Amino acid sequence: MIIIAERINGMFTDVKKAIAEKNKQVIQDLAKKQTEAGATYLDVNVGTAAADQEGTMQWLVETIQETCSTPLCLDSQKPSVIAAGLKVINADNGVILNSTPLNKKSDEEIFDKHIEMANQAGPKASIIALTMDKNGVPQDTDTRVAIAAEIVSKAMEKGFESQRIFIDPIVLPVKVPNAQVQPGNILTAMDQIKYLSDPAPHMTVGLSNISQGASERSLINRVFLAMAIPHGLDSAIADVFDQDLMNVVATSEMLMNRQIYSDSFLKVYASANR
Amino acid sequence: MALPEIAESFTGQVTRITLGATKADGGTRTSTVTVGGARNAVYAGSVDEKSEKPVIALDVLDSKPSDWPDVLAEPYKDVLDSPGDWAKKCVEELGAELICINFDGIHPDKGDKDAAHAAKVTEQVLKAVGVPLVLWGCGNDEKDNEVMPKVSGAAKGEKCLIGTVTEDNYKSLTAIALADGHFLITDAPLDINIAKQINILAADMGFPLERIVTFQATGALGYGIEYAYSIQERQRLAALGGDKMMAMPVICNVGYEAWRAKEAKLVDTPGWGPAKERGPMWETATAICLLQSGADIIRMRHPKAVATVKNFINEIWS
Numbered sequence: 001m002i003i004i005a006e007r008i009n010g011m012f013t014d015v016k017k018a019i020a021e022k023n024k025q026v027i028q029d030l031a032k033k034q035t036e037a038g039a040t041y042l043d044v045n046v047g048t049a050a051a052d053q054e055g056t057m058q059w060l061v062e063t064i065q066e067t068c069s070t071p072l073c074l075d076s077q078k079p080s081v082i083a084a085g086l087k088v089i090n091a092d093n094g095v096i097l098n099s100t101p102l103n104k105k106s107d108e109e110i111f112d113k114h115i116e117m118a119n120q121a122g123p124k125a126s127i128i129a130l131t132m133d134k135n136g137v138p139q140d141t142d143t144r145v146a147i148a149a150e151i152v153s154k155a156m157e158k159g160f161e162s163q164r165i166f167i168d169p170i171v172l173p174v175k176v177p178n179a180q181v182q183p184g185n186i187l188t189a190m191d192q193i194k195y196l197s198d199p200a201p202h203m204t205v206g207l208s209n210i211s212q213g214a215s216e217r218s219l220i221n222r223v224f225l226a227m228a229i230p231h232g233l234d235s236a237i238a239d240v241f242d243q244d245l246m247n248v249v250a251t252s253e254m255l256m257n258r259q260i261y262s263d264s265f266l267k268v269y270a271s272a273n274r
Numbered sequence: 275m276a277l278p279e280i281a282e283s284f285t286g287q288v289t290r291i292t293l294g295a296t297k298a299d300g301g302t303r304t305s306t307v308t309v310g311g312a313r314n315a316v317y318a319g320s321v322d323e324k325s326e327k328p329v330i331a332l333d334v335l336d337s338k339p340s341d342w343p344d345v346l347a348e349p350y351k352d353v354l355d356s357p358g359d360w361a362k363k364c365v366e367e368l369g370a371e372l373i374c375i376n377f378d379g380i381h382p383d384k385g386d387k388d389a390a391h392a393a394k395v396t397e398q399v400l401k402a403v404g405v406p407l408v409l410w411g412c413g414n415d416e417k418d419n420e421v422m423p424k425v426s427g428a429a430k431g432e433k434c435l436i437g438t439v440t441e442d443n444y445k446s447l448t449a450i451a452l453a454d455g456h457f458l459i460t461d462a463p464l465d466i467n468i469a470k471q472i473n474i475l476a477a478d479m480g481f482p483l484e485r486i487v488t489f490q491a492t493g494a495l496g497y498g499i500e501y502a503y504s505i506q507e508r509q510r511l512a513a514l515g516g517d518k519m520m521a522m523p524v525i526c527n528v529g530y531e532a533w534r535a536k537e538a539k540l541v542d543t544p545g546w547g548p549a550k551e552r553g554p555m556w557e558t559a560t561a562i563c564l565l566q567s568g569a570d571i572i573r574m575r576h577p578k579a580v581a582t583v584k585n586f587i588n589e590i591w592s
Contacts, residue, residue: 260519262519263471
């Protein structure tokens with residue numbers, strides 16, 4: 001499972017404060033601890049507070065890479081912020097550009113820009129593409145699959161390998177009125193998305209989104225994760241400090257026969273990244 | 275129509291190990307042996323994804339074997355009670371690159387010899403030959419725990435491969451092998467889950483994964499070879515998939531297992547063909563089959579079988 005650790009995000013108070021005070025220690029600690037907890041990638045999101053988002057992204061990337069070689073996932077809705085991060089990054093171990101919709105009203109070419117940026121960043125650079133277009137976030141299964149199909153075929157036209165694409169079918173908070181039908185829709189969509197190419201594109205979700213504002217957040221997150229894995233989910237942006245969640249990841253990998261069982265399977269999964 | 279490209283590539287790799295410490299490395303070996311390193315399945319992928327050439331370790335027993343069939347004992351008849359001369363013959367006449375001393379004679383049922391004897395044999399062989407050694411206990415936990423630490427000490431700093439340790443009996447030998455700078459053989463009874471667990475247990479004691487070789491137990495042709503094959507194949511695929519706890523090179527005990535088969539050792543069996551051909555053929559077939567599952571080190575016995583398997587390895591890995 002490709003786990004993208006979510007904590008280096010300016011929306012969290014400690015990170016916001018660290019960015020404002022240029023406190024490297026806080027950021028480097030988070031990078032180290034998330035890596036030890038099993039992160040495959042570290043998400044980097046400047047949040048909304050910083051005035052200079054491009055400069056802040058660069059500072060975060062440089063700060064993390066001073067002490068940590070875990071690959072990064074540059075997270076912004078603005079291509080210019082991702083581009084700024086890419087200018088200073090060492091992408092030898094890979095990088096993910098997070099994220100682009102298929103297109104949007106203000107920027108029809110946004111998807112192509114991301115492909116181009118990823119190609120420039122090197123052969124190990126991937127993109128997260130949302131099943132979303134200029135009409136917004138689809139609520140039904142079919143539109144999600146249709147957009148995913150367009151994403152995959154557009155990438156193929158450009159010679160961008162399907163294994164460098166992470167399709168994000170967009171998880172919505174389950175507590176939002178009428179949103180309870182969405183988790184089921186997403187699982188049905190995943191069943192079809194995994195057949196769009198061979199090898200299949202990766203699939204990822206912003207996992208914590210599903211429990212936004214709800215009670216029993218950790219339980220909701222990890223049950224949905226366990227439900228989605230057999231439908232083809234092989235990545236998630238998640239809270240790696242949630243030990244119960246990481247244990248679900250390890251157990252799912254074992255039950256899906258992706259890891260050979262041993263009596264210490266939980267411990268082995270946790271230590272595999274260290 | 276053009277043929278589609280179906281070559282698979284993998285992210286993981288089998289560990290590459292080098293056995294034997296030369297003078298420059300603080301030991302007395304005159305040669306070293308490097309195995310492992312595969313980045314694809316046997317026969318698959320590009321040339322640079324191949325493993326190092328697999329190596330045959332010729333068996334030398336610490337005491338004269340009493341149960342070897344004549345066909346097997348005959349080539350060694352002058353040296354069977356002298357481990358040093360035996361090892362020398364293996365290296366000088368049969369071209370052995372690796373010698374495995376099998377301390378069968380310390381087993382309570384097979385001579386019950388003591389630690390001083392085993393240490394002396396180790397010293398004799400170290401003196402007689404310059405190739406790296408594999409040091410293999412008798413399989414009786416109590417006796418191995420008593421004797422093998424002394425054997426380890428007698429070869430301290432020589433970067434030998436020592437074993438075996440099992441899920442139920444690993445602590446003392448793992449600690450000693452770590453202290454004496456050896457490589458360790460982890461042993462599982464044809465059970466991939468236990469194989470992984472024993473590697474984890476050794477790693478928990480601080481033993482580096484890069485110094486472990488796994489022994490999944492061997493079945494000879496007709497006696498469970500398919501189990502050994504499929505487990506070793508699965509181990510290789512797990513290694514290639516990035517499972518570090520399964521990324522070790524593999525050792526097989528072909529000589530002992532093949533010569534236990536009645537098809538290899540029985541003499542008065544009309545219609546089975548001459549015994550002096552049949553035995554070596556049984557050992558050869560077992561070895562070659564297991565090489566294709568990804569074995570890196572093969573323990574063998576009969577000179578004829580050794581020569582044939584060596585040819586095979588040279589053909590495939592050249």
